[in-house]
Amino acid sequence: MAEERACCVVSVSGPTDGPWSCSGVVLSRGPGLVLCQGAVFAPFLRDGPAAWAQPRALLPADLRPCPRLLVLQPSAGTRAPALGLDPSAGGLQQHEARLLALVPCGAFQQALGRAFGPAEQWRFGGEAAGDDLEALxxxxxxxxxxxxxxxxxxxARASASCLRKGEGLLACGSPFGDLCPDLFLNTLSRGVVSNVAGEENALILTDARCLPGTEGGGAFLPSPDGSRLVAVIAASLCWKGAEWVGLTLLCSLAAILRSSASVLGEAGVVVPPVPGRVAAVPAGGGQDPLGWVALVECGAVWGSGVLLAPRLLLTCRHVVEAGAPLRVTPAPGPGRPATTLNGRLVFATQESSPFDVAVVELEESVPGFVPLCLADTFLPGEEVSVVGFGALGRACGPSVTVGVLSAVVAVxxxxxxxxTTCAVHGGSSGGPLVSSRSGRLLGIVASNTRDTGAGSTYPHLNFCIPITILQPPIAHYRRTGDPSAFAGLNRVGEGVQAAWRLQRQPAHPSKL
Known part of the structure; x- marks a missing residue:
């Protein structure tokens, strides 16, 4: 595949220590140029970590001692990793390299500062990046x-400015860097654009699952005429407080090239312009669920909601139970400018109910509302997506993650x-679960899985309320305006209570 031929491993070692390694991308073969994450050079900075704080590029003279650089790639005609790479058999090529420059990407740095507030305790980690945020x-x-x-x-390259949330991406990198390249060299992972931020989408989040060591690898945008490199992996793992987010942080290739043009020009390298737009392959069919989701704020608490009608919103009880005034901000889109509306709580299930549901009436109609289609059947294993204000939340609008409908629990x-296996985070509660195949609303997100002992969460296992549970009372309320239509959600049998028992406060210490 073209993605595997474009990617490589970069190994950096000194006379007495190392090697340190990360992934890289072969951007050009005329001349041969490789781009990788800069943090792998941290042990060799003359000025130590303080060097990352300056705005200018770092040149080879800024390193000590002069490290040895190797670029590892599969040999021509060898497909990695399926066939395995044996250096003694010529399956792995090693090329000597020299550093041209370490370059900071200003647009990416600015987007990082705006999207990831220090109060939210964001951390990023990986083989190359470690916890050194200054090097990202x-x-x-x-x-x-x-x-x-x-x-x-x-x-072949593409500008990140053309990316849309929910659009498919293919990530290629080498887990654990130069450790066992015969097993891990240029591993592929598929996901979608979960969120974007900054000038011309300099910062990108994807739910493609990448491991430590893939930093510096490439993210490719599939298109009918072949994949195009659109971004570089900056951090494979992200945490928000104690919550593992399960998303990968990318930096736009176009932003890196703009930041590097003058330095490369001094080295005699001419950077060709990046095409502005390509015909992309959509991640799934059906309607755009970004038009259905809204940010719901109740005092200091916030979450997500699904717009069922121009003035009717569905969310979770725990999002609105603070009793403070409700503010609802629909996601902006075509024909819908950013606006915040006041809401009135019509109904909320009792705390004893396993169905964590609330219904909100808006004071005004949402402009540009597009009616959604509700599902009446569920197919385990089908591809689904979750849209909500988790992760970057209010800073960058709703995020999109994809997965499969992993189980349907029936009573x-x-x-x-x-x-589902979609990555779900704090702030996603109340957001829509959508079938990628049909575009229909399957349900609303209620919770993900938490280890109460460690205080951490598992974003890829989460629980949603089927829309078939909610559709009859919603239809009755829309006909009559009587909130008692939802009273049956508080009267459920022991079987339903048992199915949702992990959501209740456990009487004894539990792992969930």
Whole structure:
């Protein structure tokens, strides 16, 4: 595949220590150029971590001692990792490289500062990046003469400014860097654009699952005429407080190239312009669920909600139970400018009910409302997506994550709980669960899984309330305006209570 041929491993070692390694991308073969994450050079900075704070590029003279650089790639005609790479058999090529410069990406740094507030205790980790937040926006340019190939030029590229939330991405990197390249070199992972921030989408979050060591690898945008490199992996793992977010942090390639143009020009490298737009392959069919979701704020508490009608919103009880005034901000879109509306709580289930549901009436109609379609059946294993204000939340609008409908829990033949593998975070509660195949609303997110002993969460196992539970009282309320239509949600049998028992406060210490 083109993605595997474009990616590599970068190994950095000193005379007495190392090696340190990360993934990289072969951006050009005429001349041979490799781009990777800059943090792998941290042990060799003359000024130590303080060097990351300056705005100018760092040159080879800023390193000590002069490290040895190797670029590892599969040999021509060898497909990794399926066939395995044996260096003694010529399956792995090693090329000597030299550092041209370490370059900071200013647009990415600014987006990081705005999207990831220090009060929210964001942390990023990986083999290359570690916990050194100052190095996240630094990238290294390597000159690799062994990659020079007559007649070949720069890799096919695309601008991140064309990305849309929910659009498919393919990530390629090498878990654990130069450890066991015969097993891990240029591993692929598929996901979607979960969120974007900054100038021309300089910062991108994806739910493609990447492991430590993939920092510096590439994120590719599939298109009918072949994949195009759109971003570089900056951090494979993200935490928000004690919550593992399960998303990968990317930096726009176009932003890196803009920041690097002058430094590369001094080295005699001309950077060709990045195409502004390509015909992308959509992640799924159906309607756009971004038009259904809204931010719901109740005092200091906030979450997500689903717009069922121009003035009717569905969310979770725990989002609105503070009793403070309700403010609802629908996600902006075509024909819908950013606006915040006041809401009135019509109904909320009792705390004893396993169905964590609240119904809100808006004081005004949502402009540009598009009616949604409700599902009446559920297919375990089908691809689904969750839209909500988790993770980046209010800073960057709703995020999109994809997965599968992993289980349908039924009582007496009636679905009462849906489980998915979509990454779900604090703030996603009340957001829509949507079938990627049909575009229909399957349910609303109620909770994800938490380890109460460690205080951490597992975003890829979560629980949703089926829309088939909620559809009859919603239809009755819309006909009559009588809130008692929802009273049956408080009267459920022991089987339903048992299915949702992990959501209740446990009488004894529990792992969930």
């Amino acid at each position: 926006h630094w990238f290294a340019w390597l000159r690799v003469p062994g990659l020079d190939t007559p007649g070949e030029g720069w890799i 007496a033949g009636r679905p009462v709980m849906l489980q």
